[in-house]
Amino acid sequence: MTEQTITLHRAPKAPVHPKAERWSVDAIEALFQLPFPELLYRAQIVHREHFDPTKIEFATLLSVKTGGCPENCGYCPQSAEFDTGVKASKLMELEEVLFAAQRAKDAGATRFCMGAAWRAPKDRDIEKVADLVRGVKGLGMETCATLGMLEDGHAEQLRDAGLDFYNHNLDTAPEFYGDIVSTRDYQDRLDTLARVRGAGVKVCSGGIVGMGETVRHRAGLIAELANLDPYPESVPINNLVRVEGTPLADQAPIDPFEFVRTIAVARITMPKARVRLSAGRQQMGEAIQALCFLAGANSIFYGDKLLVTGNPDTEADMRLMQRLGMSPAQQPPGKT
Ligand code: SAM
Ligand code: DTB
Ligand code: SF4
Numbered sequence: 233m234t235e236q237t238i239t240l241h242r243a244p245k246a247p248v249h250p251k252a253e254r255w256s257v258d259a260i261e262a263l264f265q266l267p268f269p270e271l272l273y274r275a276q277i278v279h280r281e282h283f284d285p286t287k288i289e290f291a292t293l294l295s296v297k298t299g300g301c302p303e304n305c306g307y308c309p310q311s312a313e314f315d316t317g318v319k320a321s322k323l324m325e326l327e328e329v330l331f332a333a334q335r336a337k338d339a340g341a342t343r344f345c346m347g348a349a350w351r352a353p354k355d356r357d358i359e360k361v362a363d364l365v366r367g368v369k370g371l372g373m374e375t376c377a378t379l380g381m382l383e384d385g386h387a388e389q390l391r392d393a394g395l396d397f398y399n400h401n402l403d404t405a406p407e408f409y410g411d412i413v414s415t416r417d418y419q420d421r422l423d424t425l426a427r428v429r430g431a432g433v434k435v436c437s438g439g440i441v442g443m444g445e446t447v448r449h450r451a452g453l454i455a456e457l458a459n460l461d462p463y464p465e466s467v468p469i470n471n472l473v474r475v476e477g478t479p480l481a482d483q484a485p486i487d488p489f490e491f492v493r494t495i496a497v498a499r500i501t502m503p504k505a506r507v508r509l510s511a512g513r514q515q516m517g518e519a520i521q522a523l524c525f526l527a528g529a530n531s532i533f534y535g536d537k538l539l540v541t542g543n544p545d546t547e548a549d550m551r552l553m554q555r556l557g558m559s560p561a562q563q564p565p566g567k568t
Pocket of ligand 1 (some may be wrong): 308309312332348349350351378379380381399400401402439440470471472473474475504511512539
């Protein structure tokens with residue numbers, strides 16, 4: 233055994249980072265560069281301090297307003313700028329949404345996240361979504377919405393209707409953002425997150441890996457998230473789903489171990505967050521998913537569709553949980 237492996241093997245303690253301490257991009261990049269077993273070991277120490285490592289949260293997504301979006305996010309099948317075959321539709325009716333939410337709850341989901349392909353909802357959109365939130369909350373589920381940029385008062389209205397979480401991803405590092413989207417800037421994203429936080433709604437914010445970014449960019453994204461004060465309660469880490477017709481359709485897939493590393497680094501830097509293994513599970517295979525759980529992921533999107541692309545079906549996920557000796561984090565109310 234070399235001197236170096238002995239040193240690494242003997243490093244049992246994860247660094248302690250009180251809330252106010254900022255993570256530098258350099259420190260985060262250094263985590264990315266750790267040998268894989270060392271990084272996963274450190275992530276597991278942090279994970280087990282705050283969570284039962286056998287429990288996974290199940291969140292179901294529904295696209296309540298699909299396609300025709302005026303933004304040009306290079307990864308997104310719902311942008312009106314790209315010819316992806318996604319048809320634009322109007323906001324769904326309350327009954328349809330409640331039907332889908334009840335079905336998700338019956339299948340074992342505890343959180344229901346409603347997504348809309350808007351740049352920014354108008355006042356009348358917020359009123360309608362508030363009705364959806366009220367209805368889903370009434371079923372006894374946790375509620376989440378992702379509707380684009382919010383204006384003053386919108387987050388408060390959604391909160392009063394029972395919104396638990398608002399999802400708004402920073403997606404990548406500030407210096408890479410302009411390569412991916414040009415119809416808004418990073419500060420717009422941060423402003424919406426501040427409005428959400430200011431209204432007392434819990435923040436769900438994460439990003440996408442596999443868009444051609446460098447390791448430094450991945451470290452930059454995690455630093456932005458981890459240095460939010462407080463950091464997000466939920467951190468979705470998406471692996472790019474390459475959709476034909478989008479500018480990123482031909483992007484080379486990233487090494488799956490780099491994806492696992494990103495999960496581990498998110499866990500270490502945001503110890504109490506729910507780190508969600510988000511888009512890209514269908515393409516990833518079960519062994520890599522299992523590594524993501526070892527790296528500290530403790531939430532998944534559950535149900536055979538994300539917003540418009542596919543996701544493993546519920547039976548496959550339940551089988552995977554069983555094979556790994558893992559189980560849902562909470563039973564939905566009314567289930568034993
Ligand atoms: N329009 C809103 C917005 O942009 O915030 C909400 C919906 S948008 C589809 C939500 C998130 O989905 C994006 O921020 C991005 O992180 C993720 N996403 C979209 N397309 C994706 C893809 N092809 N692969 C992985 N993640 C994707
Ligand atoms: C998040 O971070 N990922 C989800 C959810 N939040 C809204 C969306 C993934 C979308 C994947 C491509 C699609 O189906 O549109
Ligand atoms: Fe529109 Fe959101 Fe897709 Fe960007 S990610 S094009 S804002 S739906």
